Amino acid sequence: MATVVPAPAAPGRRRRSWRKLPVVHQVRQSVGLQRGMLVAGLVLTGVFVFTAVFAPLLAPYEFGQLRDGDGPFGAQQHPSGDHLLGTTVGGYDVLSRVIWGTRTALLVIVIAILLSIVAGVLLGLVSGYFGGWLDRVLVVICDAVYAFPSLLLAIVVAIVISGGQSSLWGGIFAAAISITVVFIPQYFRVVRAETVRIKAEAFVESARVIGAGHRRIMGRHVLRNATRTLPLILTLNASESILTLAGLGFLGFGIQPTAAAEWGYDLNKSLSDVTSGIWWTSVFPGTAIVLTVLGLTLVGESLNDLADPRLRSRRAADDPPPAGAVEPGGALVPSGGYVA
Amino acid sequence: MTTTTELAGSPPADGDAPARGSRSRRGSGGGLGSYLLIRFLLIFPTIFILVTTVFFLMRTTGDPITAALGGRLPADQLAERIHEAGYDRPLFVQYLDYLGSIAHGDFGTTLSDRRPVTEVLVTFGAATLELAVYALIVAFIVGIPLGLVAAYFRDRSADAALRVFAILCYATPVFFAGLLLKLIFSVWLGWLPVAGRASTGSEIQLQTLDHPTNIYLIDALRTGDGEIVRDVLEHAVLPAVALGLLTAGIFLRLVRTNVIGTLGAGYVEAARSRGVRESRLLRKHAYRPALIPIITVIGLQIALLLGGAVLTETTFEWKGLGFQLAQYLGARDFVAVQGIVAVLAVIVAVTNFIVDVIAALIDPRVRY
Numbered sequence: 001m002a003t004v005v006p007a008p009a010a011p012g013r014r015r016r017s018w019r020k021l022p023v024v025h026q027v028r029q030s031v032g033l034q035r036g037m038l039v040a041g042l043v044l045t046g047v048f049v050f051t052a053v054f055a056p057l058l059a060p061y062e063f064g065q066l067r068d069g070d071g072p073f074g075a076q077q078h079p080s081g082d083h084l085l086g087t088t089v090g091g092y093d094v095l096s097r098v099i100w101g102t103r104t105a106l107l108v109i110v111i112a113i114l115l116s117i118v119a120g121v122l123l124g125l126v127s128g129y130f131g132g133w134l135d136r137v138l139v140v141i142c143d144a145v146y147a148f149p150s151l152l153l154a155i156v157v158a159i160v161i162s163g164g165q166s167s168l169w170g171g172i173f174a175a176a177i178s179i180t181v182v183f184i185p186q187y188f189r190v191v192r193a194e195t196v197r198i199k200a201e202a203f204v205e206s207a208r209v210i211g212a213g214h215r216r217i218m219g220r221h222v223l224r225n226a227t228r229t230l231p232l233i234l235t236l237n238a239s240e241s242i243l244t245l246a247g248l249g250f251l252g253f254g255i256q257p258t259a260a261a262e263w264g265y266d267l268n269k270s271l272s273d274v275t276s277g278i279w280w281t282s283v284f285p286g287t288a289i290v291l292t293v294l295g296l297t298l299v300g301e302s303l304n305d306l307a308d309p310r311l312r313s314r315r316a317a318d319d320p321p322p323a324g325a326v327e328p329g330g331a332l333v334p335s336g337g338y339v340a
Numbered sequence: 341m342t343t344t345t346e347l348a349g350s351p352p353a354d355g356d357a358p359a360r361g362s363r364s365r366r367g368s369g370g371g372l373g374s375y376l377l378i379r380f381l382l383i384f385p386t387i388f389i390l391v392t393t394v395f396f397l398m399r400t401t402g403d404p405i406t407a408a409l410g411g412r413l414p415a416d417q418l419a420e421r422i423h424e425a426g427y428d429r430p431l432f433v434q435y436l437d438y439l440g441s442i443a444h445g446d447f448g449t450t451l452s453d454r455r456p457v458t459e460v461l462v463t464f465g466a467a468t469l470e471l472a473v474y475a476l477i478v479a480f481i482v483g484i485p486l487g488l489v490a491a492y493f494r495d496r497s498a499d500a501a502l503r504v505f506a507i508l509c510y511a512t513p514v515f516f517a518g519l520l521l522k523l524i525f526s527v528w529l530g531w532l533p534v535a536g537r538a539s540t541g542s543e544i545q546l547q548t549l550d551h552p553t554n555i556y557l558i559d560a561l562r563t564g565d566g567e568i569v570r571d572v573l574e575h576a577v578l579p580a581v582a583l584g585l586l587t588a589g590i591f592l593r594l595v596r597t598n599v600i601g602t603l604g605a606g607y608v609e610a611a612r613s614r615g616v617r618e619s620r621l622l623r624k625h626a627y628r629p630a631l632i633p634i635i636t637v638i639g640l641q642i643a644l645l646l647g648g649a650v651l652t653e654t655t656f657e658w659k660g661l662g663f664q665l666a667q668y669l670g671a672r673d674f675v676a677v678q679g680i681v682a683v684l685a686v687i688v689a690v691t692n693f694i695v696d697v698i699a700a701l702i703d704p705r706v707r708y
Contacts, residue, residue: 033500140382144389147692149647152681159674160397239511246513247651251666267516271655274519275534277527286516293511301507 026306038302044295051099052106061093063100063261086280088269094280098288100261104172105242105292111176112183112241113234119180120187121227127188128195128226129218139192142185150240151247154178158253171255171262175248179241186233194226232307235300239293246289263289372700379696383689390685394678395438396431403427404451404674447683450676452668457679460664466554467537467660471583471652472645474576478584479591479641484634486588487595492622494600502592509589514648518582518655525578535657538572579656583648587641594637598630605629636699642691646684 030038051058086094127135145153157178198204199222207217249255249264263285270282398404405422422428426437441448447457490502512520526534533539537556545568552559556572602608603626611625612618650662657663661680668676 033495037500037503140385141389144386144689145393147386147643147688148390148685149643149688151647151650152684155669155677156394156397156681159669159677160400243513247515247647250513250515250651251654252670264513267513267519271519274523274527277523279523282516282519282523286513286519289513289516290508290511293513294507297507297511301503 026303029306030302034302034305037298038306041295041298041300041302044291045299048102048292048295049106052102055099055103059096059099061096063092063097088266088281094266094284097261097266098263098284101263101266101285101288102292104255104260104262105245107172108176108179108245109238109241111172112179113237115176115180116183116187116237117230117234120184121191121223121230123184124188124191125195125218125223125226128192129199129214129222131196135192138188142188145181146185146189150182151244153182154244154248155251155253157181158248171259174253175245175255176241178248179244182244183237183241186237187230190229190233191226194229195222198222198225229307232300232304235296235303239296239300242289242293242296375700376697379693379700383693386689386692387686390689391439391442391682392435394681394685395435398674398678399431399434404678442682447679448675450668450673450679452671452673452676457676457683460676460680461661461683463554464659464661464664467556467658468646468649468653468662470555470557471576471579471649471658471660472642474580475583475587475645475648475652476638476641478580479587482585483588483591484595487592488599488622488627490592490596491599491603491626492618494596499596503596506589506592506596509585509592512585513651514582514586515651515655517585518578518652521578521582522655532578533575537575537658538568539575541571579652579658582655583645583652586648587645590637590641590644591634594634595627595630598633599626602626602630632699636695638695642695643688646688 027035027038027042088094088097123138127138154175155178158174161174161177204217204221207221212221245262246264246267249262249266250268252265252268255262255265266285267282267289270278270285273279273281403422403425405425405427406418419428426434429437438448445458447461449456450460486502486505490499490506493499522534525532537543545563545565557569557576561569599622603622605626608621608625611621616625646662649660650665652658653660653663654666661684665677665680668674668680
């Protein structure tokens with residue numbers, strides 16, 4: 001997830017500052033098994049992002065291609081030299097659709113997370129900072145939305161946005177916004193809680209005393225401190241958004257096969273294949289989902305554990321932890337009340 | 341406000357978040373009684389907000405009749421149908437009307453097969469309930485013991501394997517898990533049926549019962565026919581495992597995290613030094629106190645289970661609410677979709693209330 005985690009390292013720091021970058025710092029901090037899980041997650045995520053970026057070069061065919069120079073591919077062909085992973089019931093090349101699918105998934109993740117961070121952080125900051133009736137109303141709304149099955153909520157939003165049938169960008173935005181609605185309460189709650197806590201700190205008080213306005217206090221003093229736990233939720237949400245996207249696709253709210261490749265849609269179409277023993281149309285897109293989610297979750301979980309002193313694997317005694325295990329910036333600092 | 345802060349501070353994605361949000365709006369004072377009352381009253385704004393949100397969201401797309409029949413009927417007939425159903429009135433009037441009928445327990449009538457949503461709920465809800473209970477049983481049987489083992493062997497290979505297993509459970513979409521199970525156990529090995537809740541023969545027998553509960557296991561037991569009971573159970577295995585494993589992974593993680601916490605507590609050390617056996621230490625001293633956050637999280641799982649049930653039921657043609665919801669989605673019957681979603685909102689709000697009450701009864705610290 002290195003691409004999404006904001007890198008706080010300012011240019012012109014000392015030479016070893018790369019070690020304090022998020023992720024890099026955590027890899028150095030981790031030991032043994034925990035390092036293994038983190039690195040495995042990073043590798044899987046890296047492969048996912050790489051595949052998404054270079055999909056046109058890697059995929060043997062287009063995602064919507066049904067025929068080549070030798071004529072149509074044919075439906076439900078066994079894996080062979082021409083089609084390494086076989087063809088689907090609709091006559092598409094499975095391998096190509098699996099590869100192109102990474103691109104759809106990545107786009108949806110990035111859009112969904114950007115939107116929900118912006119909306120959730122803004123709402124949480126304002127709500128926690130000013131308090132009052134607006135705060136109460138927002139908290140009750142977010143609790144209600146948060147308690148509701150996220151997939152159902154996403155379905156309702158998908159109906160609203162696209163009416164169910166979609167082009168490439170329409171479909172991607174429909175999926176991304178559906179996921180955003182589900183995620184906003186999560187960012188809202190975290191940022192709001194942190195804001196309420198930080199608001200009472202002495203440095204906010206002193207800023208107010210020297211005459212700083214609300215906007216400056218919120219932007220400079222509260223926001224900077226309230227967003228430190230976000231990378232944790234971010235990686236876990238990234239994996240959740242893939243699952244939601246696939247779920248939507250599986251229920252028929254996916255993107256049309258001619259507009260983009262989407263794993264959930266392909267799995268839905270393979271439902272009847274399974275009964276007749278045709279395995280390659282479901283196993284490969286499904287495995288792609290599992291590996292992507294696995295990679296993101298491993299990264300998220302490891303970061304979470306490293307931030308939680310109760311769960312962090314202990315270093316060997318002869319290898320003392322670096323002075324001040326809490327790094328300024330990058331480090332994911334456990335805050336009070338975080339580990340319930 | 342500090343209590344709310346603490347609760348809201350836990351990131352929900354993290355398994356052990358106890359935050360069933362709306363618990364502590366009013367802070368100090370009062371005993372169990374007033375806590376329960378306030379918590380009970382909070383059900384209503386929750387339902388109200390969800391129903392309102394869903395209503396206005398669904399209506400921004402236009403009226404359901406155009407969505408279902410648009411393009412298939414001539415314009416004047418379409419307008420007539422819209423007028424009949426009252427969708428040409430101002431939106432706010434429709435909204436009040438809708439709220440009024442929900443208060444009377446009327447969630448609307450489906451467009452595609454003209455059935456009251458409450459009837460759909462009664463017919464298919466039992467099947468979903470049955471599946472959810474099976475899945476929870478699987479989740480408990482798999483998740484809790486494995487979580488204890490992982491916590492005890494923390495940072496060793498058993499722990500590593502179990503944690504990867506937990507993440508895999510979470511990372512596998514429930515419908516893909518279902519497809520794989522189907523492929524292996526039904527198609528290749530032929531041990532278990534591919535789909536459905538019972539074979540046709542058993543289903544006919546079950547229909548002949550008077551006052552069927554629609555919970556097939558109970559109905560099958562009532563027939564007293566061992567073959568039917570076996571048939572029903574065989575059909576339930578794969579859906580229950582697919583949906584149960586999803587939750588099992590979360591339970592495993594949760595038990596592990598919390599038991600690691602309690603294993604480090606002073607009283608566990610004290611008990612160990614008194615010579616309490618390790619197995620007893622784990623089961624009684626470390627596990628019991630760790631149970632409270634687990635109970636709270638089950639509330640969260642109900643929402644997850646309902647969402648997962650939609651996908652599982654579609655995969656296995658398990659004719660429950662979720663399967664029905666998918667059918668209505670396919671038919672663009674948005675009245676039915678809105679009705680079912682509203683019913684589920686009520687179910688979620690009420691279960692969360694029950695879970696909070698149980699948590700309050702067990703742990704005095706919860707009732708502030």
